[in-house]
Amino acid sequence: MAQRTLTKRINRVGWLFVIPATVFIFVLNFYPMVSAFLLSLQSGRGNNLKYAGLRNYARLFQDEMFLTSVGNVITYLVIQVPIMLMAALVLATLLNDPKLKGKSIFRTFIFLPCATSLVSSAMIFKSFFSIDGLANNALMALGILKSPLSWLTHPVWAKFVIILTITWRWTGYNTVFYLAGLQMIDRSIYESARIDGASSSRQFFMITIPLLKPVILLTTIMSTNGTLQLFDEVRNITNGGPGIATLSISQYIYNLSFIYNPQFGYAAAVSYAILVMVAILSFIQIKAGGKR
Amino acid sequence: MKRIKGMDILKYVFLIIVCFCSAFPFYFMIVGATNSSVDIIKGRLFFGTNLWANIRKLTQTVHLGRAFWNSLRNATVNTLASLFVCSLAGYGFQIYREKGKDTLMSLLLLSMMVPFATIMVPLFRMFSTLRLLDTTAGFILPTISTAFLIFFFRQSSESFPIETVQAARVDGLGEFGIFFRIYVPIMAPTFAAAAIVTFMSAWNNYLWPLIIMQSQDSQTMPLLITGLTAGYTTDYGILMLSVTITTLPTMILFFTQQKRFVEGVLGSVK
Numbered sequence: 300m301a302q303r304t305l306t307k308r309i310n311r312v313g314w315l316f317v318i319p320a321t322v323f324i325f326v327l328n329f330y331p332m333v334s335a336f337l338l339s340l341q342s343g344r345g346n347n348l349k350y351a352g353l354r355n356y357a358r359l360f361q362d363e364m365f366l367t368s369v370g371n372v373i374t375y376l377v378i379q380v381p382i383m384l385m386a387a388l389v390l391a392t393l394l395n396d397p398k399l400k401g402k403s404i405f406r407t408f409i410f411l412p413c414a415t416s417l418v419s420s421a422m423i424f425k426s427f428f429s430i431d432g433l434a435n436n437a438l439m440a441l442g443i444l445k446s447p448l449s450w451l452t453h454p455v456w457a458k459f460v461i462i463l464t465i466t467w468r469w470t471g472y473n474t475v476f477y478l479a480g481l482q483m484i485d486r487s488i489y490e491s492a493r494i495d496g497a498s499s500s501r502q503f504f505m506i507t508i509p510l511l512k513p514v515i516l517l518t519t520i521m522s523t524n525g526t527l528q529l530f531d532e533v534r535n536i537t538n539g540g541p542g543i544a545t546l547s548i549s550q551y552i553y554n555l556s557f558i559y560n561p562q563f564g565y566a567a568a569v570s571y572a573i574l575v576m577v578a579i580l581s582f583i584q585i586k587a588g589g590k591r
Numbered sequence: 592m593k594r595i596k597g598m599d600i601l602k603y604v605f606l607i608i609v610c611f612c613s614a615f616p617f618y619f620m621i622v623g624a625t626n627s628s629v630d631i632i633k634g635r636l637f638f639g640t641n642l643w644a645n646i647r648k649l650t651q652t653v654h655l656g657r658a659f660w661n662s663l664r665n666a667t668v669n670t671l672a673s674l675f676v677c678s679l680a681g682y683g684f685q686i687y688r689e690k691g692k693d694t695l696m697s698l699l700l701l702s703m704m705v706p707f708a709t710i711m712v713p714l715f716r717m718f719s720t721l722r723l724l725d726t727t728a729g730f731i732l733p734t735i736s737t738a739f740l741i742f743f744f745r746q747s748s749e750s751f752p753i754e755t756v757q758a759a760r761v762d763g764l765g766e767f768g769i770f771f772r773i774y775v776p777i778m779a780p781t782f783a784a785a786a787i788v789t790f791m792s793a794w795n796n797y798l799w800p801l802i803i804m805q806s807q808d809s810q811t812m813p814l815l816i817t818g819l820t821a822g823y824t825t826d827y828g829i830l831m832l833s834v835t836i837t838t839l840p841t842m843i844l845f846f847t848q849q850k851r852f853v854e855g856v857l858g859s860v861k
Binding site: 309310312313314315316317318319321323324327328329330331332335338369390393396399402405407408409411412413414415416417418419420422423424425426427429431432435436437442446471472475476479524528529531534535548549552553559563566567569570571573574577578581583 | 605606609611612613614616617619620623631632633634676677679680682684686687690693695699702704705706707708709711713714715716717732733736737739740741751766770791794795796797798802805812813816817818824828830831834836838841842844845846849852853856857
């Protein structure tokens, strides 16, 4: 009995440990989330806002800029995330081979890009693909291109450059997770599969992928959320152009709030669209990945 | 047997190509810092002699020292504050575990699903009312407490022996005394891993400083870089130099602390 009251008293002291962090998250995360919703119900310019009901949300469906930015982000998502995650999985599998020589050097190089900032990687790739940049020079020297291609002002190639930059920056990051996941798998499973005559590709699909399912789910959710919130690369490589061909939703929110004559209410409505997309896609992924 | 040898060679060739693609942009960046803009555009891929000229030009065009100091100060204060707040919470959630705290922890984890884009406009309005624009406090507050770090410390605390806590209590040490005098020293590797990833993300942070660091005096390195491309013509020499200067601290951290970096990235995924 005395022991239990002591535990109770100590657990009460424990609250003091968790309160500061909790307060910060409530004030700087949950509260702004609620106030973004209230803001999304108002319209007007600058700080001159009036209650507008759901009008901002109705406006979303007629706003070509918004719809284009959603389409762009979905394009990035559908093309980039699967390629990157497959590449990361293959790299992790190769790096996990106990007989591989020079493993730590390979690993260092593959992880290296995640030590750079998104702005730096965007600038490096932007100069690669500038009209007189390295990519054009190399492709012309190889005879693949006859005249320089204006990568960043072409609606499709500009997207390609953005996807390439993201893939370069994040593949190693995801490899870190898969490698950690693979190292948890008992090697004897592969041994017995080999004795049973399973080929490497069969081992990959029948053992590796099912056992890595939780990690694959985690990386898929992280990459999806990251892509839906894409900002740094687009702003610094193309600034959304040509026209609005590469504009992301986050950049549109930024423009609405800080570049154009500020429309905070409408920007908040657009930002709720991201929130809803993140929630729906995460839910679908958890449902699809959670089945065992 | 022969076929397997062939597969092995293919594996190494593939890995070498991947490593080359991974490293080449860094090589391009560092070489670029030593070349003139014209040479970079021409595609020169060897070290040049223009480094001093680039340094001189960069320091004349922008306040490099000030931006570097701003980045260093913001990222350092952010790291120390985050580690303090989140380690306390992670320890609290694990050592004083009970139903109420577990529920609160799951609630806090939900904050990871809130996109920054959703909260940035209200945060900006809140911070401008509170006159926190252009301040270090304004820079660090939104990232001071993250569910990721709290959870990382909570999971790491699982390996911390509860007997040690009980023994320290018998010796008359208070609850906070146990945390600071026993937990912190024992968990130093966990703190190091958390510090590295927190420092890197604060150092590289772009969107939030872009919004709140409005005066030139509070500019950070990523903002300085993007400022260099704002004009009509971009000087690629000084651009690559500033990108190199921004990347070097995080690269050095990565090369010297790779194991801790990986632990920090993985966080609580185990």
